[in-house]
Amino acid sequence: MASQITFIGAGNMASAIFGGMIESGYPREAITATSPSDEFLAPLRSRYGIHTQTDNRTAVVNADVVVLAVKPQIMQSVCAELCETIQARKPLIVSVAAGLPAETLERWLGGDLAVIRCMPNTPALVGAGAAGLFANPRVTTDQRELATQLMQAVGLAEWVDDETQLEAVTAIAGSAPAYFFLIFEALEAAGTRLGLPADSARRLALQTAYGAACMAQHSDQSPDQLKRNVMSPGGTTERAIQVLEDAGLRQTFLDATDACAKRAREMADELGKR
Numbered sequence: 001m002a003s004q005i006t007f008i009g010a011g012n013m014a015s016a017i018f019g020g021m022i023e024s025g026y027p028r029e030a031i032t033a034t035s036p037s038d039e040f041l042a043p044l045r046s047r048y049g050i051h052t053q054t055d056n057r058t059a060v061v062n063a064d065v066v067v068l069a070v071k072p073q074i075m076q077s078v079c080a081e082l083c084e085t086i087q088a089r090k091p092l093i094v095s096v097a098a099g100l101p102a103e104t105l106e107r108w109l110g111g112d113l114a115v116i117r118c119m120p121n122t123p124a125l126v127g128a129g130a131a132g133l134f135a136n137p138r139v140t141t142d143q144r145e146l147a148t149q150l151m152q153a154v155g156l157a158e159w160v161d162d163e164t165q166l167e168a169v170t171a172i173a174g175s176a177p178a179y180f181f182l183i184f185e186a187l188e189a190a191g192t193r194l195g196l197p198a199d200s201a202r203r204l205a206l207q208t209a210y211g212a213a214c215m216a217q218h219s220d221q222s223p224d225q226l227k228r229n230v231m232s233p234g235g236t237t238e239r240a241i242q243v244l245e246d247a248g249l250r251q252t253f254l255d256a257t258d259a260c261a262k263r264a265r266e267m268a269d270e271l272g273k274r
């Protein structure tokens with residue numbers, strides 16, 4: 001029988017994960033999601049056919065896995081609310097909150113719990129997510145396997161041995177879809193400025209991004225070689241790449257990902273002190 005999974009918080013990240021799980025065949029009857037507002041939950045019920053609850057405690061009573069998917073800033077109060085019920089059953093805890101250390105979360109929930117920290121991303125919704133996972137020492141082999149299966153149902157799942165590596169996962173996967181969406185916006189605007197209708201520019205930019213990612217995934221050649229394959233000497237691509245290199249695009253990505261990882265560390269410091 002499928003494990004009963006309760007999502008505390010049913011926002012962007014939670015709905016991307018349970019939406020992707022259902023899409024990949026996970027039984028919807030085994031999924032419950034919570035929110036303080038039933039108005040918010042109603043469309044999720046009709047769209048996904050999952051159970052919903054406005055009361056977090058009731059929602060975890062029979063859960064085998066509890067996925068904590070509220071904002072990091074309110075996690076402590078949510079844990080205080082759940083602590084007693086969680087301690088009575090001791091389900092596997094999976095947190096997707098950025099920055100929040102597993103040890104802090106376990107303490108907030110009363111201790112002695114199997115906790116997996118996961119840093120997923122929203123393309124999970126279309127089965128193309130990329131997630132990093134870290135297990136505390138109480139997580140059993142079976143629980144690790146279950147978490148792998150759940151996250152593999154919605155994309156790539158990579159385990160890390162050192163919890164601080166989740167900062168890097170946040171920088172290049174958790175937050176990174178937003179970098180690509182920014183590039184899509186910029187390419188669409190560029191296409192429009194150069195004379196294409198906006199909808200056509202968007203389709204071309206998105207298909208090109210999709211094609212480049214598929215090609216890089218299936219090719220034996222490195223991204224550098226694939227890039228060179230597009231650049232005819234003295235041609236158009238060489239000019240464009242030169243502009244991007246001269247503008248310091250590589251360094252900009254290093255700076256952006258450093259800022260992202262630094263913010264994850266700051267959040268860990270702030271939350272870990274509570």
Ligand SMILES: NC(=O)C1=CN([C@@H]2O[C@H](COP(=O)(O)OP(=O)(O)OC[C@H]3O[C@@H](n4cnc5c(N)ncnc54)[C@H](OP(=O)(O)O)[C@@H]3O)[C@@H](O)[C@H]2O)C=CC1
Binds near residue numbers: 011013071096120
């Ligand atoms: N978005 C992303 O790409 C990623 C997010 N994450 C992590 O996922 C977590 C959720 O982020 P995201 O989905 O973006 O945020 P959202 O705001 O979309 O979702 C959080 C949801 O939690 C609800 N909520 C608030 N209080 C409670 C409560 N007491 N009990 C149950 N639900 C509650 C909110 O409702 P209301 O709006 O009514 O307050 C909201 O619907 C964060 O910890 C974030 O760090 C991790 C990786 C990627």
Ligand SMILES: O=C(O)[C@@H]1CCC=N1
Binds near residue numbers: 098170174175
């Ligand atoms: O921006 C954030 O804090 C969350 C975590 C990773 C993606 N979104």
